[in-house]
Amino acid sequence: MAREPNEDTDAFITEVCWHYFVNEMTQAEIARMLDVTRLRINQAIQRAKVEGLVKIQIESPFLPRIDLQESLKEALGIERAVVCPVNPDGYDYHRPVGAALAAFITERLSVSPWRSFGVSWGLTLDSAIRKLPRGSFPDLEVISILGGTAQGSSFNSFGIASGFAGVLGAHYSVLTAPIYLSEGIDRDLFLSQYALKEHFEKFEKLDAVLLTCSNVSQKSFLVEHGLPKEITPEGLVEAGAIGDVLGHFLDKDGNSVSVDVDQRTIGMPLEQVFAVPEKIMAAAGAHKVGIIKAACRKGLVDTLVTDDMTGRLLLEQAESDIAFID
């Protein structure tokens, strides 16, 4: 081995970003001034963007799509829809929907003082954390409401709950458990552990939940990596499943297709979700149209945060409730 990679410090990146975004200097100018190569300036700015060190806020970001939002409220029977514009080519919905969710949360928190809210996990929530402006809510607690997988911090509730709490200056409480119990372990016995019991009691007093969902296909991280091997996507589809919410697989009417799976799921039960005052679902993508509609129909959603493409699909195929396997 030779030299160590030159890890740029936070202070360096901060200074570069200040010159670039506030003083509006060019990258070349900054490089000359700080006596480094332009490449390092360029990379510093890119890293700052990715890691959320610079946050770009747009005032009233969902002003434009009012028509679509109104139609969606009507069609899905929900209280509120937030629709953000998305790039139809190179379609990546995580970032824009995450940004819209972040803006929505900021707005809600400034108006109604949540004491606690629940979070599941997934890339959309991960993206929301990066876009959320730093705040100070010392009386707020972020509660993870779903067990995690072994892989990557976006896919377990620890990374998400602690991430939200970090930027919001709040406390957090995580669910240190897998999303699905291994076969043979008794659910009630498992949940009777002191730490878990205390955590589950917090579900009863949540002011809001941030929900996500997915369909039954390779596009679903849960289906691809999170299911115990005894549970197969084919079996779930046969049973009528079109997607999942909080690890529970639902049919097109939002009813669970497998008591067996439900019994093994470590997380907030759907019955309890109904009782939460604000049920916010962030979800987008053509493959999620079916499960989004099912969740809305069942009453699991007050506010839907999505993009215009998905919004339009939700309206168009008002009658197609097909499970997508692609």
Added chain:
Amino acid sequence: MAREPNEDTDAFITEVCWHYFVNEMTQAEIARMLDVTRLRINQAIQRAKVEGLVKIQIESPFLPRIDLQESLKEALGIERAVVCPVNPDGYDYHRPVGAALAAFITERLSVSPWRSFGVSWGLTLDSAIRKLPRGSFPDLEVISILGGTAQGSSFNSFGIASGFAGVLGAHYSVLTAPIYLSEGIDRDLFLSQYALKEHFEKFEKLDAVLLTCSNVSQKSFLVEHGLPKEITPEGLVEAGAIGDVLGHFLDKDGNSVSVDVDQRTIGMPLEQVFAVPEKIMAAAGAHKVGIIKAACRKGLVDTLVTDDMTGRLLLEQAESDIAFID
């Protein structure tokens, strides 16, 4: 006359910015998608930046300059110094110092709940408003502490106080009076007007003030456009003035050089400023070094927000208290 200029709507600009900053599309892509020319996209983005519709926040913006901040605290005998990096060429301190002030205010508001704070006026405060992220502080009141001039909204307390209140979601109270009384009008009689009396009483309970300052030269808006014609810059310099704070001209020790001028100034008296718990001065530029030091020496400043260039000058010329006329 021919066609009307096509004033882009807020919704249009918002959508363009969303595509550009969140979805990271190129301006050409956005133009193609929305079927307008690239020029209009380009202009929309520029307008959004200037008008503060997009706000770029940098996490912990004054992390880098800790050494300089510590030295300044020591040298000036103040509680806190906030130093932001600045572009030495094409030197414009209003924007970066305004941005730093905005970040500082955001931070302070999230920690200590001010009930009210006072504002003077000037380009630096105007710039701070543009950089300040929208907030909701319904119990906060922004109080203008200085009369205004007839010209431009940045130079009267109405634009500044209402601007701060607007972005912070706060109330405001303005001082509807000129900065200097005309000769012959009795100050006490003038201030006894009901509306003014009520306003002046609020000065006693301020949690913080945002102060600015300037020197005695053409660079000072106050000197160039705000002085009654009986008061000349030459006369003020002869009397020992090196600059002004809240319309009061001070010598190098921070003492007023003209009881006459003070008698005509409509604004918060300096004696009252001393009593405010947080005295924040935002000021930068080589020409302000003298007056900044004088104000600090006199005890008018707890927190100084400035840039690295001015910071370094403040340290270097620890002994030069010259009034700059250039």
Added chain:
DNA sequence: TAGGTTAACTTACATATGTATTTTGATTTT
């Protein structure tokens, strides 16, 4: 309807940005 006026479009181009490739040189290994 002809002519003047001007916003918006078109074109052009200089500069800035993002990225890939090659070169350099410090450090470690043999």
Added chain:
DNA sequence: AAAATCAAAATACATATGTAAGTTAACCTA
């Protein structure tokens, strides 16, 4: 000490951005 290794610098270049022309066409006026 020579060779190997690899991060950082240098170089090169395709694309994006900002701005300044000239051109077109909508609209008003007379």
